[in-house]
Amino acid sequence: MLAYHLKIAFKSLRRNPVLSTLLIGGIALGIAVSTAFVTTYYLMASDPIPEKSDRLFAVQLDSWEVDDPYDDDHPEEPPLQITYRDLQGIMQSDIPSLQSGMYKAQLTVHPEAETDRPYRANTRLCFGDFFAMFDVPFTYGGYWGQQADKGPEPVVVLSQETNQRLFGGENSVGRTVRLEDRDFTVVGVMDAWQPMIKYYDVNNFQFDESEEIFIPFNFNRPLELSSSGNTSGWKFHPGNEYEDFLQSENVFIQMWVQLDSDRQRDEYLSFLDAYTEGQRELGRFERPTNNRVRPVMEWLEVNEVVPEEAKLMLIIAVLFLLVCSVNLIGILLGKFLARAPEVGVRRALGASKLSIFAQHLVECELIGLLGGGIGIVLSALALELINGLFDDTFSFGLDLNMVGAGVLLSLVSGLIAGVYPAWRICRVAPASHLKLQ
Amino acid sequence: MHFGPILRALMHNKTRFWLITLEVGLTLAIVVNCINVTLDFRAQYTHESGMDEANLMVVTTEPFGAEFKEEEFVENLEREDLASLRSFPGVRDALATTSVPISGGGSATSRKALGSELDSESTPYYIVSDHVVDTFGLELLAGRRFEPGDFEFDEDENGDILHRNVLVTETLANAYYPEGDALGKMVQNDEGQLTNTIVGIVSDMDNSWPTWDNGKHRVLFFPGQPGSDRRMRYIVRVDEGAIDSVFSGLEQRVLGINPERIVRVETLGEYREDYYSAQLAMIKMLSAVSFLLLLITSLGIVGLTAFSVTQRTRQIGTRRALGATKGDIVRYFLVENWIITGIGLILGAAMTYGLNFVLVSIADSPKLEWPLLVGGMLLLWVTGVVAAYVPAQRATLVSPEIATRSV
Structure with a gap:
């Protein structure tokens, strides 16, 4: 069933290449920007020596x-x-x-x-x-x-x-x-x-x-x-x-x-x-x-090592992805509703609501993943740019965790963006659009 | 133009309406806040330092020769270096100093008005040779410049110099003596062993940490011998526009006097770029993010208006058949867009303040001023109109006869 949904989804994307580029490009940008800045924050805030950070202590008198x-x-x-x-x-x-x-x-x-x-x-x-x-x-x-x-x-x-x-x-x-x-x-x-x-x-x-x-x-x-x-x-x-x-x-x-x-x-x-x-x-x-002995992570917190700028960029980046998702909902909604007559015919021929819903959701996830894939590559480039901006003080780069996070983000934004439009389209009454045909 | 039908039509498609509204609002909130932070960083980077900054250079030497261990050797070499630098063609003046303004590196001590019961004031200082006022390009507001006598000290049995005459900036003078009568008065360290007499007050200049708000424009100059076996450092002021011609010659000049050292020549402008590198990088990142966001949102508006045009092909055809002109059709879609973005912007104004509140408390961002918000709203409004214009124009291509055709 999934293979069939995927096939239809690909077909649907190919039917309107300009729109599809817009959709995938939009989500790719969102993933690129958010993954890049989430990564910078994560690299600054993560444990520098996880195997023993709770056994190393800074001493204060x-x-x-x-x-x-x-x-x-x-x-x-x-x-x-x-x-x-x-x-x-x-x-x-x-x-x-x-x-x-x-x-x-x-x-x-x-x-x-x-x-x-x-x-x-x-x-x-x-x-x-x-x-x-x-x-x-x-x-x-x-x-x-x-x-x-x-x-x-x-x-x-x-x-x-x-x-x-x-x-x-x-x-x-x-x-x-x-x-x-x-x-x-x-x-x-x-x-x-x-x-x-x-x-x-x-x-x-x-x-x-x-x-x-x-x-x-x-x-x-x-x-x-x-x-x-x-x-x-x-x-x-x-x-x-x-x-x-x-x-x-x-x-x-x-x-x-x-x-x-x-x-x-x-x-x-x-x-x-x-x-x-x-x-x-x-x-x-x-x-x-x-007198104090403080383990590594507490020490880093006391010293406020994560700069405020990194927090700022993290907030902006997450909101950026949100805008991209809202944008995606809008365009998907238009795209799906324009297909109402076709869906009406499929419903009349016996397709269940669930199957229509699933098919459209698969299409959204496909867009999310394609965009996400491109976005992750773009975010690696963005990180290089950021390193350059700071005269190579940093050597930010993606690690497996962050690639995983990027994929997850794209799946989630595909889901968030897709649920409502898919739900709307699966509720199309079989008869109304047949009348017009 | 009748708003009624447009509004009623909008209400038929509430979801689409709210989506664009939300997108426009969010975009406004993010873009305005990005610009707000960017402007703040820009202002920090471009602020006046109070010095003749465009014509200042820094010569840093790090000795490695054995003879530098002798204090007297360093003293003599410093005198020789200074004389040689001051006579270099294109050089106006030069001084020796322990550290460099706008560099992030320096020292601070504490001083307060003599006999004061109050807490002492943190006091960034430079130990300098003479020619302070003219090398930095400051104004002498009161009192006098350093004189040779200021460089002759009495040492106690430990080799400590317990009293020196000093120059201070206006801001620092007023921090010690808020009445504005600091000239000729004395300051002391917390415990009172060290005292200084203020012999001159100079115009304000940046110290080593211009972004340190509480210490802004606080500088104290100790007369003395700044050079050591670790480092000897000079500030050089050149004639207007002579920086390039002087720059290339200075390293050889200093090495010519004594080659047993590492020499670095930089402009003060380079120090500034370096000191503000994080701000400069943030400006670029925030600008890029704002631009991309505007791009996404305008593409979103293009897409959604285009759909609304496609969906209403029959309706447009009918209106055209009933006598509406092409202009009427374009206007219809533009007004519709104005209403949507307008409401989005009003909603966005609230979100902008909300986000600003969050950023102020979490990331120490600057407070938002309303003119910037109004500017941002105008920017987004124009973006919305331009974005809607293209698909609206396409709507005029719908021919009236479509209304009579059955699909």
Whole structure:
């Protein structure tokens, strides 16, 4: 029966090619625009590390000024980053399965090749656990161990692009890279790794590229590296030396831990509370105890990583599809009613209402699917255009989920648009149109 | 023209009537709101920065030589760089600074009027060499420019400079001293260790974050030595129209003085494009969506009017046979269209405000002003008329004799 309905539907579409183009083109545009913007929203709002996002926690300690909260609009919120002193304190804990403080800095790279001039590279200072925590993929080698963290030993992990630039993409493990005024040994080369949201550090720009170079955190001291991300402070600290800065109340370090069970989580929170209690006795942490460990998705929500523009476009895109559907209803209604005499004859010859209804609905779904297919291809193009508009900050692309969503959207809009016209036409009385013939 | 028969005919086909009404209304709501947001983004992008922006360039150098670790070396090189930049043909003036306006990158501290009990004001600042007023192209509203004496400081035992003279913009001066008498007065940090005397007030200019509403036009200039072993940065003002000719020469000029650094030359206009890239992209996306939507709706109107013409072939023939002119027929369909789009637009006006309300609360969009709505209604009305005209014209081709023919 379906095959028969489909055959008739195709015939009907071929009978009036201009109108059919209008119908299919209209729904294709609707699907293209809505799928494209739903995709951008979905990619920004979805879980960046679904396998363990509920076990990774951002750590916050309220080290801020006693009578002036970190965020005036949300006085209950502790600062988003921690101080160097507190990093030293809480890294002593052996409760977390994995843990790393980290921040971003700019380092001068001196390439070996005579032709390549020195350049500044975005560098992340972190502990070896960083790579295990965030499931960073490696092409060659791997990450450094706790020994190298302590040393600190001059080891370095390169991003895929940096390895391409410095070593032509070869296996560079064991080779040397000159950073600032000293040599570092390559221990690992990462595979391509670019989370849509740079969730481990959303400070400056949540869509920033991940860093080019990774070195052990404790090189911050010998290299005197200040953060190229955000540094916030509230308390005047005397002295201009790097050491003065490290001992100050300035926050500039992102702290992440992996806690695999609720028990571990509770234990760690108690540890943090005990730590800040101890600091209070030294005259710090004058605000009420307000320490937090927040899982990835909650962290992203607190940091409002999905831009308002994306929400705006999502609303507009859904309404756009609605207009396209209304448009489709109107034209289908006209098209079907113009066919009333023919339907009248078929009804008189014994076709049931249900069969007429089904046949017209199949035709609508066919239009929906054809339009949807074209629309999904168009939306892939639209996403490319959007990437270009943002200077390739983004690499939006369709994934299987979104193609599925596109197909579903087209089926649903075909259904929504088709039900009423099909219902109207199946109620055509057999006799009325026969009289005229 | 009699509206009565047209209205009664419309009511015979309520569904079609409501569909177009709904489509027109929705389209109006979306298009007007898109334009509203677009205009807001445009206004942000094109607003005046208060500087001589068209003639400003930024030279950023990132040193890698070992000798840059010496503070004195950096100090001397900065002096040399500045002298060389200022003498470059086509250059009007230049200064050294820690960061660049309209760049999204910079620093802020807190200051308040000396002895004030109130909360301090967030204060975006730049550490700069002299020539501030003339390089940015500002107006000196009160007081004086920086003098050599402003660059000589007393350091305490920790090496901290506890007092400096400063220049502030008018807006910031009024934030500290709302009475407008800031000149010569002092400001302090929260705890009071650091103080500054306002020696000059300059006209307003954008700081590093022009879209930060609460900080708009707040700038404080600290006299000092902005360069460091990490970065040395200059703002260069060129003669009117000389930007292209100066642009190509500056990199070599700076490298010629010391090659141990990475040098980037950009115009301030490029910084602006970069800072507003999201707004610019949104303008393009929203315009494209609005255009496509108008296209869909007008095609929809064309389609539906065409059907209504086909359906009423016999009726048209009868009217023609009874003496209606071709003009009468076209007018009939146009008036019918006016009524439908008219009602759709009235409905749409309500929807437009509804959608605006949602967008204001969810996506922080700007509030809608009524003239824009009226403009949008006119636009859609004209679109509707043009779209209906083509099929209406076709209706005149129906010959009167069709009425006498049995199908």
